[in-house]
Amino acid sequence: MGAGGIFIHAACDRQKDELKRFAERAGYEVLDVFMETGSGVRVDRAERRKVMALAQAREIDAILVTELSRWGRSTIDLISTLQELESYRVSLIAITGMTFDLATPHGRMLATVLAGIAEFERDLISERVKSGLAAARARGKVLGRQKGERPKSDRLAPKVLALVAEKRSYRWIARDLGISKNTVAAIVQRER
Secondary structure (H helix, E strand, C coil), X not given: CEEEXXXXXXXXXXHHHHHHHHHHHHCXXXXXXXXXXXXXXXXXXXXXXXXXXXXXXXXXXXXEECCHHHHCCCXXXXXXXXXXXXXCCCEEEXXXXXXXXXXXXXXXXXXXXXXXXXXXXXXXXXXXXXXXXXXXXXXCCCCXXXXXXXXXXXXXXXXXXXXHHXXXXXXXXXXXHCCCHHHHHHHHHHHC
C-alpha cells in the first residue's frame, strides 16, 4: 500500500506493537517509529516535525497514531496539520482505522469534532488535577518534596565524593551517574 511513519506520543511497547501490527495488516511498510514524551500541548515537538518533513518530501503515504489526540492536542493545531498533510497527499490514520479525508465535508467535520472532544477532555483532566491538588492543600497535605530535601543527590553523595577523590572530572561523574554537572558541583560544595 505504501510507506508509513508511526508516531507515538508517551509511548509504551504495547502501543508500538499494536501500531506495527496495524501497519502490517493494512499493507504499510513502516519507514520509522517516532516517539515523543511530555505534554502534547507544547508547540515545539521535534519528533512531529520530523514526521511532517517526511510527509512534505513525500517519503511516506500515511502516518499511524494510536489516537487522534496524540497527533494534535488542540483543535486548531490538528486541523491545520491535517490540511497540511492533505496538501502532501499523506493520510493520518488512528489505530481504530479512522482516516481523515479533508477533501470531503464529512472528513473535515469528523476531524473537527474529534479534535474538539480531545481538547475538551484534556482541559477537564487539567481542571480535575488542579482541583484535587487544591483540595489536598486545603486538608493540610504537603505536596512535593520537603523544603531542603534532595533525595537523589543525598543518595548519590557518597558515590560522587568517591569519584571526586579518584580525580574524575565533574562532567565524567555527571555522565556516569546520570545527573547534571551542577548537581555534582553542589554535592561537592555541601560536603566541603
